[in-house]
Amino acid sequence: MGELFTVNMGPQHPSTHGVLYLELVMDGEIVLSCKPHLGYLHRSIEKIAENRTYTQFIPFTDRLDYLASMNNNLGYCLAVEKLLNIAVPPRAQYLRVIMAELNRVISHLVAIGTFAQDLGAYATPLFYAFRDREKIVELFDEICGGRLTYNYIRIGGLSGDVPAGTEQVIKDFIKYERKQLVEYNELLTYNVIFLARSKKIGILTQETAINYSVTGPMLRASGVKWDIRKEEPYLVYDKFDFDIPTGTAGDAWDRFKLKLDEIEQSLRIIEQAIGAIPEGNPVSKVNRVFRGSGETYMRTENPKGELGFYLVADGGLMPYRCKIRSPSFSNLGALPELVKGLNISDAVCVLGSLDIVMGEIDR
Amino acid sequence: MLFIYIKRIFVGFYSILKGLKVTFKNIFKKPVTLHYPVVKQPMKERFRGMVDLYPEKCVICYQCIRICPTAALDLGHKVLEDNKTKNITKFTFNAELCCFCGLCEEICPTDAIFLNKMYEVSYFDHKDLLSIDLMSNQKYKHVDGGVS
Numbered sequence: 001m002g003e004l005f006t007v008n009m010g011p012q013h014p015s016t017h018g019v020l021y022l023e024l025v026m027d028g029e030i031v032l033s034c035k036p037h038l039g040y041l042h043r044s045i046e047k048i049a050e051n052r053t054y055t056q057f058i059p060f061t062d063r064l065d066y067l068a069s070m071n072n073n074l075g076y077c078l079a080v081e082k083l084l085n086i087a088v089p090p091r092a093q094y095l096r097v098i099m100a101e102l103n104r105v106i107s108h109l110v111a112i113g114t115f116a117q118d119l120g121a122y123a124t125p126l127f128y129a130f131r132d133r134e135k136i137v138e139l140f141d142e143i144c145g146g147r148l149t150y151n152y153i154r155i156g157g158l159s160g161d162v163p164a165g166t167e168q169v170i171k172d173f174i175k176y177e178r179k180q181l182v183e184y185n186e187l188l189t190y191n192v193i194f195l196a197r198s199k200k201i202g203i204l205t206q207e208t209a210i211n212y213s214v215t216g217p218m219l220r221a222s223g224v225k226w227d228i229r230k231e232e233p234y235l236v237y238d239k240f241d242f243d244i245p246t247g248t249a250g251d252a253w254d255r256f257k258l259k260l261d262e263i264e265q266s267l268r269i270i271e272q273a274i275g276a277i278p279e280g281n282p283v284s285k286v287n288r289v290f291r292g293s294g295e296t297y298m299r300t301e302n303p304k305g306e307l308g309f310y311l312v313a314d315g316g317l318m319p320y321r322c323k324i325r326s327p328s329f330s331n332l333g334a335l336p337e338l339v340k341g342l343n344i345s346d347a348v349c350v351l352g353s354l355d356i357v358m359g360e361i362d363r
Numbered sequence: 364m365l366f367i368y369i370k371r372i373f374v375g376f377y378s379i380l381k382g383l384k385v386t387f388k389n390i391f392k393k394p395v396t397l398h399y400p401v402v403k404q405p406m407k408e409r410f411r412g413m414v415d416l417y418p419e420k421c422v423i424c425y426q427c428i429r430i431c432p433t434a435a436l437d438l439g440h441k442v443l444e445d446n447k448t449k450n451i452t453k454f455t456f457n458a459e460l461c462c463f464c465g466l467c468e469e470i471c472p473t474d475a476i477f478l479n480k481m482y483e484v485s486y487f488d489h490k491d492l493l494s495i496d497l498m499s500n501q502k503y504k505h506v507d508g509g510v511s
Contacts, residue, residue, distance in 0.1 A: 056432035059464035124386060131395050138407075145409035145478075151464045159469060160409070187385045192378040288430065288470065 002028055007344070011040045015118050015348045018358030020332075022351075029343050034336045041362040049322035054080050054155060055288045057322070062149035064307075064326060064360040067110050070103035070140075071302045072360075073153035078234060079298035079309035080155050084290055092157040092282035093235050098170065098273050099152065100235075101266040102140075105177065106133045107303035108217075108259040108266075111355040115256055116188055118352030119197045125188055132180055135173050139166065157284030167274055174267050181260060189257060198253040202338040202350030205250060212334040216305025216327050218354065221258045222250035228301040240272045252353035259355075291315055304328050304355060326360035406480040411465045413481045414456045416497040420475035423449045427467035427476050435460035436467065437494070455494040458484065479503075 007026050011019040019040035025033045045064065049057045061072040074096055081088060088096075113129030137147050143162050144152035152159055188194050204214070209222040219226055227244045229237040245261035247254030293315040299308040305327025312321040331354050339347040397404060406412070414436070423440045439452040468477045481503060486492050495502050 052432055055466070056430065059432055059462050059466070062464075128389075134395065141407045141410065143409070145407065145411040145465060146463070149463070151466075159465075163408075183385055187382050190378075191382055192374050 004032065009344075011037075015352065017114065017351070017356055020356070020358055020361075022335075022347075024339075024344065024347070026344065031339050031342055031344060031347050034339045034347070036332055036335060038362055041358045043363070045363045046322055046324055049319060051318060053288075053317050054084075054290050054319065057319075058154065059149065059151045062146075062151055064324065064363065065107075065302060065304060065328065065357045066148060066359045067357055068103050068107040068303045069146075069148065069150045070099045070152060071107075071300065072307065073150065074100050075298065075300040075302065075307045076309050077153050077155050078300060079296060079311050080290070082298050083294060083296040083311050083313055084155075084292040086156045086286055089157055089280055089282055089285075090236075090278045091161075091280040092284075094273050094277040095158060095162060095282050096153060097235050097237065097240075098270055098277075099140075099143075099150075101270045101273070102136050102170070104266045104303045105263050106136045108263050109133045111259055111303075112184065112188075112256065115252075115349075115352040115355070116194075118348050119194065121188070121194075125184075128180075128183070128187070132177060135176070139169055139173070142166075154284040155290070156286035158282045159284070161282055167277075170270060170274060174271055177263070177267060181264060184260060189260065195253065197346075198256060198349060198353070199251060200249070201252045201342065201346050202353060203249060203251045204334060204338060208334065208337055209250070212337070213330045214305070214334050215330060216302065217258045217262060218255055218305065218331050218334075220244065221247035221254040223248055228299055228306060232299070234298075234300060236273075237269075239276070240269050242268050252349050255353040255355075289317065291317060299325070302327055304357065304360075305331060307360075324360075324363055326363060328354075328356040328358075329361045332356050332361060406482065410480055410482075411463045411468075411478040413458065413479055413484060413495075413503065414461060414467065414497070415477055415479040415503075416454060417475050417477075418451065418454070418498050420473045421451060421454070422473055422475070423451060424472060426470045426472070430466045430470045432464060432466065433460045433462050435462075451498060454497040456497050458492040458495060459489070 005026055007024040009022040009024055010016040011021040016022065021037040021040065023035040023037060024031050043063070045060055048060055052060070058073055058076060061076045062069040064072045080086070109129040109132055113126035116125035117123065140150055141147050143166065144150045144159065204218065204222050206222050206224055209219050209224060223246050225244050225246050230244060242265045245258055245265060247258050292313045295310070295312040297308060297310045299306050306325070307327055308325030310323040310325070311319050314320040335351065335354060338350050342350065423438070425438060428436050428438050435457045437453065437455045440449045441452050442449055463478065465478055
């Protein structure tokens with residue numbers, strides 16, 4: 001063994017997906033240990049929640065996992081609705097499912113594009129992914145007026161009905177995206193160089209995954225069939241027919257492939273939801289000032305994993321405590337286990353396959 | 364050994380060609396990007412830009428002040444001698460605090476406060492962003508198309 005040295009990777013590094021600082025102890029090119037340091041994006045969102053009314057906190061949830069704002073809005077609003085027993089109109093429930101699944105698709109598209117870029121495919125896959133993502137972002141822009149921080153879902157419904165013609169746009173997108181998925185497979189998935197870089201890299205076994213409470217695509221890539229949408233259906237997910245894709249080896253390639261499979265399943269859900277969407281008014285009718293007491297925990301399936309909101313209310317206008325269980329935080333915990341014994345370029349590959357967003361790790 | 368080495372080179376080349384086929388197909392497609400400063404995309408109907416106000420519509424109900432999650436709005440009023448009419452003394456907007464959530468627009472009973480279509484919001488002095496006077500009709504004059 002030669003002389004050990006420490007490499008500080010980040011916090012300003014293009015492949016750390018934000019301000020993540022990794023302290024790598026290296027023996028030559030081999031990573032011996034890895035220590036993630038957090039806190040560079042800390043905005044004390046949980047404390048902010050204690051000083052805002054229930055409605056006022058919704059814009060802040062946009063800033064958790066900023067690639068999946070709709071899903072964060074949904075998770076928080078469902079938690080408050082569970083706490084205060086608020087009913088949601090059926091049309092709003094279907095629209096929520098459609099929005100959440102569309103957001104899952106675009107979040108996975110970013111993950112696919114950036115993962116390919118981390119492997120050295122300079123910009124083409126990233127730009128292709130962003131080109132597809134743009135279609136949905138434009139649609140969201142039309143629906144709620146934001147391109148990244150949507151702030152669309154309200155407690156007890158939505159902020160407004162979708163404009164006319166949205167269904168057709170979504171139907172066209174589904175047709176278009178199915179064609180694009182074939183293209184991604186041609187360009188990336190079964191490319192020999194891509195396979196050589198990502199197969200058998202960063203293998204996460206089932207046991208380790210469960211021990212680190214890893215959730216979402218990362219857990220399913222390790223072969224565990226676990227999806228909150230099936231296990232504990234919220235909204236109207238139990239009415240739709242969809243599969244939970246699982247991987248076998250749990251390596252970086254499986255995690256990548258699983259995202260492509262999940263996009264396909266999300267498109268299936270959207271297709272069914274659009275066909276069954278009931279008439280009515282989805283706009284939230286409840287008052288914007290709530291008082292409640294008690295405590296609740298609500299978990300939803302975010303694109304990155306399981307997002308949980310634990311709310312304690314003491315009868316005041318604001319929650320007494322709001323604990324956020326963010327998927328990226330737990331998923332990042334498994335990183336030191338995965339990169340041991342790999343080259344530094346493969347460590348970048350593993351980090352890219354985790355698909356983390358620093359916004360919800362530091363909160 | 365040598366055979367495997369040469370085979371790998373060929374397989375690698377083949378997969379590159381396969382990938383290039385995808386890029387080749389895209390060469391003849393229309394570009395999806397805009398040359399931004401020259402060509403500008405019109406904003407969508409529900410786009411949330413800078414906070415704007417129709418002063419004559421405002422009924423001084425203070426609901427926007429209460430709902431604002433970041434306390435970006437500041438409103439003051441005085442009651443005239445007849446004890447009925449209220450007049451706005453100041454209505455300022457702090458663009459540095461604003462998170463462009465649109466809750467004020469949503470809650471306004473008379474649609475007086477709204478978010479306009481401005482997205483190019485550079486100022487020469489950042490102090491100008493701290494208190495934009497919503498009562499003035501010159502508030503966004505310096506920005507292109509900023510006349511509300």
